[in-house]
Amino acid sequence: MLDKTFRPDEVERAHYSDWESNGLFKARADANADPYTIVIPPPNVTGSLHMGHALNNTLQDVLIRVHRMQGRNTLWQPGTDHAGIATQMVVERQLGEQGVTRHDLGRDAFIDKVWDWKAESGGTITRQLRRLGASCDWSRERFTMDDGLSDAVKKVFVALHKKGLIYRDKRLVNWDPKLHTAISDLEVEQREVAGKLWHFRYPIEGREGEFITVATTRPETMLGDTGVAVHPEDERYLSLIGKYCIQPITGQRLLIVGDDYADPEQGSGAVKMTPAHDFNDFDVGKRHDLEMINIFDADAHVNENAPEAYQGLDRFVARDRIVAQMDELGLLEKIDEHPHTVPHGDRSGVPVEPWLTDQWFVNAEVLAKPAIEAVEQGRTKIVPKQWEATYYDWMRNIQPWCISRQIWWGHRIPAWYAEDGTIFVEETEEAALKAAAAHFGRDVKLSQDSDVLDTWFSSALWPFSTLGWPEQTPELERFYPTDVLVTGFDILFFWVARMMMMGIEFMGTEPFHTVYLHGLVRDENGQKMSKSKGNVIDPLSLIDKYGADALRFTLCTMEVQGRDVKLSEKRVEGYRNFSTKLWNAARFCQMNECRNVEGFRPAAVTQTVNGWIISEVVRTAAQVNRAVAAYRFNDIADTVYHFAWHNFCDWYLELIKPVLQGEDSPEKAECQATAAWALDQILLLLHPVMPFITSELWSSMGEGREALMSQQWPEYPDSMVDSTAIDDVEWVIRVISAIRGVRSEMNIKPGAKIPLLVKDASETSLRRLEQLAEPLQRLARLESVDTSVTEAPQGAVQQVVDEATYMLPVAEVIDISEEKSRLEKEISRLDGEIDRFDKKLNNENFTSRAPAEVVAEQQAKREAAVVQREKVEEALGRITEL
RNA sequence: GGGCGCGUAGCUCAGCGGGAGAGCACUCGCUUCACACGCGAGGGGUCGCUGGUUCAAUCCCAGCCGUGCCCACCA
Numbered sequence: 015m016l017d018k019t020f021r022p023d024e025v026e027r028a029h030y031s032d033w034e035s036n037g038l039f040k041a042r043a044d045a046n047a048d049p050y051t052i053v054i055p056p057p058n059v060t061g062s063l064h065m066g067h068a069l070n071n072t073l074q075d076v077l078i079r080v081h082r083m084q085g086r087n088t089l090w091q092p093g094t095d096h097a098g099i100a101t102q103m104v105v106e107r108q109l110g111e112q113g114v115t116r117h118d119l120g121r122d123a124f125i126d127k128v129w130d131w132k133a134e135s136g137g138t139i140t141r142q143l144r145r146l147g148a149s150c151d152w153s154r155e156r157f158t159m160d161d162g163l164s165d166a167v168k169k170v171f172v173a174l175h176k177k178g179l180i181y182r183d184k185r186l187v188n189w190d191p192k193l194h195t196a197i198s199d200l201e202v203e204q205r206e207v208a209g210k211l212w213h214f215r216y217p218i219e220g221r222e223g224e225f226i227t228v229a230t231t232r233p234e235t236m237l238g239d240t241g242v243a244v245h246p247e248d249e250r251y252l253s254l255i256g257k258y259c260i261q262p263i264t265g266q267r268l269l270i271v272g273d274d275y276a277d278p279e280q281g282s283g284a285v286k287m288t289p290a291h292d293f294n295d296f297d298v299g300k301r302h303d304l305e306m307i308n309i310f311d312a313d314a315h316v317n318e319n320a321p322e323a324y325q326g327l328d329r330f331v332a333r334d335r336i337v338a339q340m341d342e343l344g345l346l347e348k349i350d351e352h353p354h355t356v357p358h359g360d361r362s363g364v365p366v367e368p369w370l371t372d373q374w375f376v377n378a379e380v381l382a383k384p385a386i387e388a389v390e391q392g393r394t395k396i397v398p399k400q401w402e403a404t405y406y407d408w409m410r411n412i413q414p415w416c417i418s419r420q421i422w423w424g425h426r427i428p429a430w431y432a433e434d435g436t437i438f439v440e441e442t443e444e445a446a447l448k449a450a451a452a453h454f455g456r457d458v459k460l461s462q463d464s465d466v467l468d469t470w471f472s473s474a475l476w477p478f479s480t481l482g483w484p485e486q487t488p489e490l491e492r493f494y495p496t497d498v499l500v501t502g503f504d505i506l507f508f509w510v511a512r513m514m515m516m517g518i519e520f521m522g523t524e525p526f527h528t529v530y531l532h533g534l535v536r537d538e539n540g541q542k543m544s545k546s547k548g549n550v551i552d553p554l555s556l557i558d559k560y561g562a563d564a565l566r567f568t569l570c571t572m573e574v575q576g577r578d579v580k581l582s583e584k585r586v587e588g589y590r591n592f593s594t595k596l597w598n599a600a601r602f603c604q605m606n607e608c609r610n611v612e613g614f615r616p617a618a619v620t621q622t623v624n625g626w627i628i629s630e631v632v633r634t635a636a637q638v639n640r641a642v643a644a645y646r647f648n649d650i651a652d653t654v655y656h657f658a659w660h661n662f663c664d665w666y667l668e669l670i671k672p673v674l675q676g677e678d679s680p681e682k683a684e685c686q687a688t689a690a691w692a693l694d695q696i697l698l699l700l701h702p703v704m705p706f707i708t709s710e711l712w713s714s715m716g717e718g719r720e721a722l723m724s725q726q727w728p729e730y731p732d733s734m735v736d737s738t739a740i741d742d743v744e745w746v747i748r749v750i751s752a753i754r755g756v757r758s759e760m761n762i763k764p765g766a767k768i769p770l771l772v773k774d775a776s777e778t779s780l781r782r783l784e785q786l787a788e789p790l791q792r793l794a795r796l797e798s799v800d801t802s803v804t805e806a807p808q809g810a811v812q813q814v815v816d817e818a819t820y821m822l823p824v825a826e827v828i829d830i831s832e833e834k835s836r837l838e839k840e841i842s843r844l845d846g847e848i849d850r851f852d853k854k855l856n857n858e859n860f861t862s863r864a865p866a867e868v869v870a871e872q873q874a875k876r877e878a879a880v881v882q883r884e885k886v887e888e889a890l891g892r893i894t895e896l
Numbered sequence: 897g898g899g900c901g902c903g904u905a906g907c908u909c910a911g912c913g914g915g916a917g918a919g920c921a922c923u924c925g926c927u928u929c930a931c932a933c934g935c936g937a938g939g940g941g942u943c944g945c946u947g948g949u950u951c952a953a954u955c956c957c958a959g960c961c962g963u964g965c966c967c968a969c970c971a
Contacts, residue, residue, distance in 0.1 A: 016930090018930085018931080019931085204967090204968085211971080228971080229971055230971060231971070232971090243971095275969090275970090275971095276971085277970070277971080280970065280971060281971060282971095284971095285970095285971045286971080292969080292971085293969055294969045294970075294971080295969095295971090297969085352971095354970085354971095355968095400900060400901075401900085403899075403900070404899075404900065404966070404967085407898090407899070407900095407967075408966095408967075411967095411968095503965095503966085504966090506966095507967095534965095538908075540908095540964080571919090572908090574910075576901095577901080577902085577909095578901095578964090578965090580908065580909085582907095582908075582920090584908095584920065584921095585908080585919080585920075588919070588920065588933085589919095590933065591931095591933040591934090592933085594931065594933045594934090595930090595933075595934085597930090597931080598930040598931035598933095598934085599930065599931080600930085601930050601931075602931080603930085604930090605930065606930090648909095648910075649910090652910085652918080655919095656918085663930085663931085664935090667930080675929090751936095751937090754936060754937065755936095755937065755938090757936090758924080758925070758936070758938075759937080759938085761924095761925085764925075764926055764928075764936085765926095765928085795928090847915090850915070854914085854951090854952080857951060857952090858951080859950095859951030859952085860914090860951045860952070861951085863950085863951045863952090864914075864951065864952075868914060868952095871914080872914070
């Protein structure tokens with residue numbers, strides 16, 4: 015016998031280890047079944063499970079479990095990401111607590127430390143995914159820095175370099191002065207700051223007392239000014255184009271150039287040019303051959319190219335000094351308040367500095383073309399569809415991807431330099447040496463590039479590198495391309511787009527057929543969860559408190575087509591209650607010996623209620639299957655919830671109670687078997703969302719049954735729906751509800767039994783009364799049912815349901831005036847309704863233009879209202895007589 | 897500046913060309929022998945505003961207002 019409540023913590027771990035140790039998560043490279051593959055978005059190896067992971071992996075697990083039960087050869091490929099900067103920062107912080115920097119250790123020792131840290135804490139996230147119930151094939155777990163995956167990275171780098179799609183270039187990049195590395199455009203986030211706009215006067219060379227006014231938000235860059243731009247058609251400045259002005263602090267001569275970039279409407283119409291520290295100025299500088307003076311070092315401190323007084327200053331200190339000095343010189347014209355956005359490093363949080371350096375780039379434009387076509391031609395579908403526009407927009411305007419990072423943790427760039435600077439890009443040092451020897455005609459010394467690759471470079475290969483590429487493995491053959499990628503929209507560009515490019519380039523076909531993009535998990539007020547706001551909800555603590563199933567169900571039911579999920583603990587609690595409900599339904603079945611019957615044939619049942627619940631199962635399964643196919647996760651969860659609670663528990667179990675509690679009979683046996691079967695179907699349909707409780711109940715409902723997760727997924731033909739049974743049971747539900755409504759409204763004691771009188775019953779109604787009399791009497795608390803009535807007794811309350819009038823002789827227990835006003839209200843409501851229908855039906859436009867069946871439908875509704883009104887009128891008449 | 901969402905019951909949200917639904921919350925009543933993490937019965941909404949299309953608009957279209965996010969080189 016089951017306990018009174020479900021205790022998730024007692025069974026979850028046991029079930030999970032059973033599944034895992036019995037190999038139920040394993041995919042088979044040699045199996046014939048149609049494969050179904052999902053690669054996990056690899057979490058940071060040193061990370062821990064947050065709510066975003068919980069959502070992401072719940073959705074994947076739902077898809078994986080459904081398809082596994084459908085008999086597909088299912089691979090959920092797990093693994094973790096080395097997360098270059100993030101991981102390096104974590105380890106550096108740890109070292110920092112001991113007063114050690116990575117430079118104290120040196121590169122090799124530091125990297126050893128990171129590996130130690132990985133060995134120590136790298137299992138956290140995968141353990142936590144197990145607690146969530148994720149049915150990954152852990153035997154195939156990969157790490158982006160595994161040997162095999164590193165080989166893939168090298169191979170890809172070399173191949174793209176040979177094709178000219180990876181190249182080294184000296185360009186302005188986003189430099190993070192705190193982390194001392196270049197970062198890609200995507201790692202830059204714009205932050206609104208309350209800045210200022212300073213207007214300065216620059217003296218014109220050779221024209222005493224004449225100035226040109228320039229405005230800037232970054233006075234410190236004045237140290238690197240090499241020009242001033244004005245619009246070529248701006249009449250104010252026409253005479254100055256080609257002349258020089260003087261940078262008052264550096265004394266630099268600044269050529270005044272005419273360039274379309276200068277906007278006459280903005281500021282003074284003249285803009286100072288700092289080509290080495292601004293992306294726009296860089297372009298203008300190139301066009302006009304302006305000098306590029308780099309004035310910052312890697313810390314964004316002023317370097318030796320600036321006047322001595324400024325050297326070594328932090329950029330913001332330098333800014334203040336420059337403003338002060340310009341003011342002293344009388345050249346500060348004005349200062350405007352100027353809120354604007356400033357680019358910040360997403361990891362470091364400090365403003366990034368455009369900085370001129372040598373970096374490695376991927377020519378993304380070429381790789382993007384076929385990746386755009388794959389979506390245009392529908393080979394890869396993005397769900398929800400509106401993200402396709404975002405994808406196109408970014409891909410069509412894609413910029414070169416800066417892939418080199420000046421950090422230590424990551425894939426070292428496979429490029430070697432000879433002393434004269436010649437570059438050899440090869441997969442191994444040996445190959446590079448050989449190439450160099452061939453090039454120089456003698457053996458030479460080479461040194462490897464000290465940079466590592468952007469983390470997303472290796473992640474971009476994930477769908478095929480995890481399957482063994484560049485080896486031609488059976489896994490690669492079988493499981494690539496994958497079926498669906500489930501991830502957050504926030505990494506559409508970082509990751510999805512790049513997997514598309516790399517997958518197509520190296521595998522010849524796109525890495526997945528469908529990309530499902532879900533939203534962010536926010537708190538119940540729609541706020542982003544963040545440590546500083548203190549509104550972070552830890553999934554593990556919710557699992558501890560309510561069980562993994564409750565959390566999973568909540569995330570699933572809140573996931574509506576990629577919209578953000580607003581999570582409240584209250585909601586989780588509510589779905590924990592659902593699992594208790596389910597638990598007790600099973601308990602009830604057990605108590606009433608509803609056992610699974612070998613060879614039970616749903617189509618062969620004879621009892622109406624059984625036919626009904628079976629039909630509802632069939633409908634529910636169909637609805638769930640539609641929801642799965644459409645990635646409507648909320649519908650999957652809601653559909654089963656509604657069926658389990660409101661059909662199975664509220665009505666079916668209540669309806670069969672009298673039979674179950676009666677004498678043994680064929681009817682009772684059929685109800686027991688049907689109940690057991692229907693409960694099984696709930697467990698099957700719910701298993702992908704709530705794997706633990708369903709498995710627990712599955713095994714407790716039958717001795718020695720095989721694991722639920724390897725059972726056949728429910729799919730039934732529509733022909734199994736018995737619409738007569740549905741109509742009949744829906745009828746009895748309506749009648750019972752109507753009677754209960756009257757009892758409640760009339761304030762009739764719950765225990766009091768009163769007779770039900772029925773008149774004008776049609777044949778169908780009579781049949782139903784006969785067939786469903788027992789549950790009707792019990793659930794509506796009736797003393798008896800009398801169908802021989804021809805006249806309503808005085809003061810009987812009447813309810814018309816379908817083709818019969820149901821009356822409760824309650825004159826002595828009710829307040830007549832209340833009942834009168836109730837009926838009067840009902841009549842005026844019906845009058846309004848009838849009026850509306852009349853208006854519509856008398857409208858020729860409607861009757862001639864609307865489809866015939868719509869008109870008929872409206873007519874029928876009107877008639878029903880009229881009949882109802884007559885009945886109520888009669889009842890009112892009788893009450894008035896009292 | 898460009899793009900994408902969202903405004904429906906007190907809250908969180910489904911829905912969608914033929915007079916609106918769920919969960920939670922609320923009110924009332926229940927020690928009904930599976931479940932009080934429960935059972936039953938209720939109250940509550942000019943479906944953001946204004947126009948248009950249509951016989952018919954919460955639903956389609958346009959504009960506006962509010963709100964959120966993404967992208968962008970604006971001194």
